[in-house]
Amino acid sequence: MLDAIVLARAVPRWCAAMHAAAPELNALDGRLGDADLGATLDKCATLMEQALPGLPDSLEGIFKRCAQASAKASGSSFGTLLTVALMTAGKHCAGRESLSTQDVAALLSEVIATLSARGGAALGDKTVLDGLDAIQRALSGARADAPALALAGAAVRESLDAFRDKPNRMGRARMFADKTIGLDDPGMVALQRMVDTL
Template sequence: MLTSPAIAEFLDRAVQRLPGIRDQLNEADSRLGDGDTGMTVARVMEAMRAASVGLPADTGQALAVVARAASQASGSSLASVVTIGLMAAAKTARGRETVDRAGVAALLQVAIDAITARSGAGLGDKTVLDSLDAIRAELAGHDPAAPDTGTGVAAPDTGTGVAADAARRALCAFRDRPSKLGRARVYGDRSIGFDDPGMLAACLILDAAAGR
């Protein structure tokens, strides 16, 4: 179930692991970009966590609160994507205190559609959109074709654990594809074999929130 307390707990768990996440993301981004994705993600996550204290019970309103915090924390393209997705989901969830697994999948579809419409990114471009779509499909009960993570770790029976595994599969599936958007696209086929920093961020944050 997605609820205001669940949002706050998710952010709290993820932020506890931020130093390691920040360093891994900066290193990954140094291969395809400016090397600052980790710092951007840290600022956004810390701002969202601070805003999550005393969230309203309405899940839609809670999502809007953390979305505004993300927007104010950074003017980066990644923060904009997070804000667009969260605000779109917030409008759909407004008036509901709980959202079940199928409902979360529907919110993710709304977020994907909004990000696609406003950012110019599309599925298959090797961006965080592909991670969101993999999570949406898993939560909706349809697992898109993707290679196994090879970790040998079974998914915890929680929505966050399921989402983390889906994000990991997407990361692995797209690693050997070229980047088609953002600064990384200029590398063309040389981006093959490298993780997209946005996709890696989704994976690491979900792992942290799942207690891995």
């Protein structure tokens, strides 16, 4: 079950993980993009840490506070998508005190649809959306007592394996076409680092 207490405890762990993963994500992004993915998430994490004092005591409030912090961090494409995802989660959680595993799956469906509409990516383009979709499918079919985070982590890793030998079809990486075959999408790796730390 996800409630405000669990989410509030997760935010500092997420921030620490993004600080630690920044060099790796910059290096991965340097092969396919602007080499700034790690720096973007590192800055997002710093601003979220600054927002931790006085964090709201509701799921909606925490997600929106984190979205506001992320929005100040960067105009990069991934930073914008992170902000949109957090804002979408906040709106989805309005009036809810907690989310079950099935509720989180429904939230992810909404996030995926919103990000696809905003960024133009589709499932199968080898982006973070494919990792989110893998998590959504794993959680939607899970039993109520299933270990949701373990399922999410396994789903992201399986998604990375499934897409590694496919070309990127979105963002700057699409310009490298077949040269992206055999390389992990940096956004999907970032998602894995996020899930693993939670």
